[in-house]
């Protein structure tokens with residue numbers, strides 16, 4: 015017989031658990047069927063836009079000249095609820111990085127000589143770059159920008175007051191990443207995140223309580239196997255299941271809605287696995303806290319609701335109040351949606367997604383730690 | 395079989411003052427017991443008396459509220475992980491995986507215990523259990539008796555030093571029960587210690603020693619003969635007509651502690667031999683009845699212990 019904490023023994027026990035879970039999963043035809051049908055059905059059913067007016071869009075302003083007009087426009091943007099000016103930059107490189115990393119969704123560029131052209135009546139152009147991976151948000155922000163700047167310039171008497179005067183400037187917008195503004199482009203990454211969250215949570219939320227209810231926990235606990243091996247063995251098979259589901263959704267998203275994957279598929283798979291593991295760990299934690307399968311199910315659903323509402327899936331993240339954003343930050347799906355939008359639509363690399371990947375890792379480890387500590391090793 | 399620690403000790407189970415309550419109700423009270431290695435130790439008592447609870451405390455599945463002791467030389471409070479490695483626990487209710495086949499269940503156990511060749515160990519166990527040919531059958535599809543046999547097979551698969559069997563033969567036919575006990579005796583002869591709970595008197599008599607527990611309290615222990623002698627019960631056997639009417643009359647007479655029909659006769663017992671004689675004296679002159687002195691059976695003793703315990707606690 016093997017020693018107590020030795021690695022081969024640990025691995026053998028983990029392997030025992032994993033094989034057992036796989037065999038049980040294989041015999042569970044209902045679960046097998048829903049594993050494939052549920053994600054596909056949801057993707058097709060919810061593949062529609064959810065329309066909302068954004069507020070507090072994270073925005074950067076690129077000032078190419080230092081002028082009164084520029085300051086006036088900046089002040090108008092700062093005073094508006096639509097925009098939330100995060101940075102004022104002056105270089106092209108900074109500007110690109112801000113958009114790429116998702117730190118801002120909007121960059122307003124006031125080009126050099128804007129004030130002089132305006133005074134001369136040359137109708138100069140304000141340049142706007144929008145991250146259109148969230149087309150609903152960026153679309154309405156674009157239209158808001160026009161009237162905002164116009165009002166500001168009139169008020170500060172840079173342009174005449176008459177209503178019928180020809181426009182003193184124009185807005186030249188450049189929608190990045192999703193020029194067509196297709197809403198499915200935005201919905202598919204969101205659905206990928208929420209569908210995976212739901213299915214993964216439920217698979218593991220039931221796993222420990224099921225053993226308790228079927229009475230098999232008594233035998234299991236009487237054997238020399240610890241909470242860590244049990245947890246790992248129960249999570250591992252579903253990593254594969256989750257990856258299959260993710261593949262199905264991404265594949266169906268491409269076939270049905272033409273949503274491409276611009277970035278690296280490998281990176282997408284790796285970070286998806288991380289996200290799947292995080293959700294499995296959270297579901298497993300519920301399983302160790304709940305008294306029975308019903309309770310575990312209820313916990314999973316309670317947790318699932320904010321995942322839909324506060325993750326930036328249903329409503330633009332930037333438009334939510336700060337407290338809601340804080341809750342959102344603590345949900346794996348929020349970070350995953352950013353990751354997926356980044357990789358699929360913007361071609362972002364690991365460099366841009368570092369922070370979100372770290373969040374996922376942290377949340378996963380936290381859940382695992384709670385689960386191991388909460389796991390009841392006796393029948394008391 | 396790996397000899398596990400307990401330096402120089404031939405005691406497999408040694409616990410003192412075990413107490414356990416559920417929701418404020420004491421289910422096991424101040425229980426002490428000692429089981430020697432290689433012994434088959436019977437654990438008897440009425441339903442709800444705390445047998446399962448005690449067994450669970452021995453293998454670390456329940457934490458005693460108070461009390462202490464060792465199992466195979468390991469502290470039951472602090473070393474349950476080590477205990478689990480050397481103990482095979484067969485639960486009262488079947489608790490292997492119903493949706494796994496016989497072989498898959500056995501291989502799972504073999505892997506958890508870290509056996510070198512889980513597939514080989516499972517195969518050997520299947521042959522030993524006489525389950526060859528049905529190893530791919532799901533556990534859920536087995537009859538009750540076969541489930542018990544599979545559960546025992548899973549317990550002895552990792553070559554434990556101690557078996558804790560909780561009513562292993564409930565619902566098993568007589569032939570299978572006899573084979574079961576032959577197997578247990580063979581294992582004990584190899585040095586395995588067995589603690590087995592049961593409600594069957596004939597099984598109690600197959601044990602080297604027994605302990606009787608009622609309402610959480612250990613009331614008697616020792617060999618069957620010691621327990622019977624220790625009860626200090628005097629019994630008479632009556633045969634004749636109208637035994638039913640007599641049984642009702644006797645049960646109400648002071649000095650008679652126990653009346654039980656026994657085939658075509660009646661067992662009448664009392665703890666005070668003189669009082670019992672006085673109680674039955676009026677009926678001894680009845681020509682239709684024949685009275686003989688008899689040895690109390692183990693069942694007589696248990697029923698008497700149980701009635702006495704009931705009088706004390708309820």
Ligand SMILES: Nc1ncnc2c1ncn2[C@@H]1O[C@H](COP(=O)(O)OP(=O)(O)OP(=O)(O)O)[C@@H](O)[C@H]1O
Pocket residue numbers: 393416417421439440441442443444445446447448486
């Ligand atoms: N987990 C628990 N929670 C609450 N009460 C419990 C629990 N486990 C056992 N009990 C109670 O403790 C008492 C003793 O139960 P136990 O299972 O130990 O009896 P037993 O001697 O094994 O009985 P049986 O012969 O019927 O198997 C019973 O009254 C039971 O209701």
Ligand SMILES: [Mg+2]
Pocket residue numbers: 445446447486560
């Ligand atoms: Mg019991």
